[in-house]
């Protein structure tokens with residue numbers, strides 16, 4: 001067993017289900033329900049980089065929303081450092097909101113276009129009432145993501161997608177999180193810069209001891225970045241394993257489909273990560 005299999009997960013879902021009521025009604029007049037997640041168990045250990053991969057609609061973003069506490073599951077338990085997320089007191093909740101940060105697919109919609117980068121970076125600290133030397137923290141975080149302080153006075157439209165995603169990552173790092181959940185962080189970026197952003201996330205795991213949950217529809221993206229991967233299909237986790245094992249010996253049909261998708265893509269990260 002590796003060291004990672006010991007101890008308490010920093011973030012975990014046990015037997016989690018998430019149902020959404022749809023606008024459509026059944027013949028009996030009840031709202032139809034959609035099971036977006038069914039009996040999902042998932043965890044990340046401190047300092048681990050874990051991947052979640054699955055086709056569109058498999059439930060990845062729903063799991064993201066549950067992991068960051070944005071939605072409460074209809075069944076099952078969400079935990080942070082062994083404590084039930086939904087029974088935390090005010091202080092515990094506040095600490096959770098600081099400790100678990102999210103990076104989303106499109107930095108152009110996650111950063112306010114009317115706000116200078118400097119203000120955007122300070123937003124999470126203000127919202128969470130974190131008391132630190134803000135200027136020093138901004139400098140530190142910009143260095144961690146490989147940007148200079150010249151970005152602070154600029155607006156989002158002045159940056160490329162890759163630079164903006166770095167800024168979004170910097171903003172997520174501002175309150176000193178223990179966990180970053182990245183939902184499709186590179187799928188809106190040019191293939192040529194995807195690896196740079198993934199390398200940055202990998203470096204943050206190694207250098208800061210950060211826990212990373214990387215969510216993507218592309219097996220090569222999670223394989224490049226993480227050491228353990230859960231495959232989702234139809235709202236369930238159908239297989240879990242090391243990326244190379246999943247690639248060479250897929251057992252679930254959904255995993256096979258993800259492998260086939262990687263093999264049909266000629267460029268990108270596929271080769272390096274999986275062979």
Ligand SMILES: Nc1ncnc2c1ncn2[C@@H]1O[C@H](COP(=O)(O)OP(=O)(O)OP(=O)(O)O)[C@@H](O)[C@H]1O
Nearest residue numbers: 020034036054055056057058059060061062063217
């Ligand atoms: N708020 C909601 N109300 C109703 N249905 C929802 C809601 N959110 C998600 N769904 C449905 O739940 C299922 C899972 O959606 P989810 O967005 O989690 O998938 P995903 O794996 O992130 O897909 P993608 O790769 O396209 O981002 C889909 O069928 C989706 O239509």
Ligand SMILES: [Mg+2]
Nearest residue numbers: 060061062183
């Ligand atoms: Mg999604």
